[in-house]
Amino acid sequence: MTLRISRDSGRTWGKTMRVGEDGDLLDPDSPGGFPPHVYLGRTGRVARDVGLALRLAATSPAGDVAEELRERLRGHIGAYADAAEARARRLADGRARDIALGAVAHARAVAADPVHDPAANLRLLAAGARMVVRYASEGAGGGR
Numbered sequence: 001m002t003l004r005i006s007r008d009s010g011r012t013w014g015k016t017m018r019v020g021e022d023g024d025l026l027d028p029d030s031p032g033g034f035p036p037h038v039y040l041g042r043t044g045r046v047a048r049d050v051g052l053a054l055r056l057a058a059t060s061p062a063g064d065v066a067e068e069l070r071e072r073l074r075g076h077i078g079a080y081a082d083a084a085e086a087r088a089r090r091l092a093d094g095r096a097r098d099i100a101l102g103a104v105a106h107a108r109a110v111a112a113d114p115v116h117d118p119a120a121n122l123r124l125l126a127a128g129a130r131m132v133v134r135y136a137s138e139g140a141g142g143g144r
Contacts, residue, residue, distance in 0.1 A: 014059070046076045046133045053126035061118035073125035074111040077132055081108055084135035103131040 049072050056066050081104055088100030107128025115121045 043133055043137060046080075046129055049073055049076065050126040050130050053122045057119040057122035057126070061122050066118060066122060070115070070122065070125060073122075073129045076129040077107045077111045077125070080129075080132040080136040084132040087135045087138055100135055103128075104135065107132050 049069060053069055053073060056069060060066065084107075085101065085104045088097060088104060091097040091100060110121070110124045110128050113121075
């Protein structure tokens with residue numbers, strides 16, 4: 001399936017956004033796009049979903065595609081939140097630790113909240129997924 005977004009009531013149309021046969025959203029604006037059979041790795045898929053969520057929040061935050069993306073972002077948060085929290089708890093007491101623990105708690109809360117404002121929800125889920133992956137990756141010896 002393909003989607004095209006118009007920001008001026010149908011006078012002009014943006015680039016086509018494709019949904020692959022496996023139901024995975026593809027990002028035509030990324031360098032080289034995301035061909036259907038490229039393996040991105042888990043953090044690469046999170047980064048792609050975060051970017052796509054921010055674009056959808058600005059263009060079409062409601063509907064089946066946006067809801068599918070919300071579910072994937074919730075899954076990313078769930079998959080990384082425990083490792084991110086463990087990393088945060090290992091930080092020395094202080095501001096950095098409080099910020100990290102707060103970011104993880106907020107990501108979990110947003111993932112559990114019902115959607116009232118679709119655009120804001122996509123943005124908050126994207127930010128939460130980005131933060132928990134960042135903290136979890138640092139905890140595993142990775143960087144930003």
